[in-house]
Amino acid sequence: MNASTISGPQPAIHLDGVSKSYTLDNGDEVRALDDIDLRIGKGEFVALLGPSGCGKSTILRLVAALEAPSAGQATIEGVSPNLVSKTHRLGVAFQDHALLPWLDIASNVSLPFQIAGRRVDRQRVSELLALVGLTEFENAKPRQLSGGMRQRASIARSLVLEPDVLLLDEPFGALDAVTRRQMNVELQRIWSAQKITTLLVTHSVDEALFLADRVLVMSGRPGRIIKDVAVPFDRPRLPSLMRDPLFHALADDLTLALEPNEAGHP
Ligand SMILES: Nc1ncnc2c1ncn2[C@@H]1O[C@H](COP(=O)(O)OP(=O)(O)OP(=O)(O)O)[C@@H](O)[C@H]1O
């Protein structure tokens, strides 16, 4: 079986033979993704690792209906990502997420309610702000927050409508190690409570192993899925798991897969 096509009974996210090319201003073609087959089961948490520029964000943008594939198709629970996005069932926190600078943090987190034309559930907004440790900053403007605090606000915003599918692109990249670990534990808690189908892009092997049911490794451009690893640890997972010898063994394995020059020469 191809490593990239482990199948569940009914994929919540399905990329079927997806390729993506971009045309640059000078007419050159960049082949970002090549023939990606990816199935993510309902309620599954999948982490995506790979070198910079291999197409991780492109995969997320395809699932979020922000891009269309050049070949193949992407579906979410059998329908087009566009439809899922229109019905506000997608929660998204991206690398280049933008909080609206003129709105305070509570209003930024409330924004999805307004976009969806729903009444703002203030209690839900307060709960999420508490969850990400920003209660005291609900009236602050984004520019008055640090980068990591803005990331946390963006995660709160992605969760506010209780999405069916959560797409996270390096959501913890700007956080210090301690806060990052706390956010990992929190994200696991949120995910365990609601079992939201989640696709997380990260550069951290430890974060991927700590959070995910399955870790995928991509090769450099054009991106392909070269490794698909089921993570065997029970939940809830505690930070002490990162000292477990099996955790280290899996981390070494994934790190090796990320280093193409060494992968063939063990
Ligand atoms: N809008 C675009 N126009 C042209 N090329 C693009 C565009 N978006 C992405 N690319 C190219 O597609 C490739 C994949 O980009 P992508 O952003 O998906 O990488 P990534 O794996 O998320 O990298 P990183 O880890 O650095 O965030 C890169 O070579 C990039 O230059």
Ligand SMILES: [Mg+2]
């Ligand atoms: Mg990216």
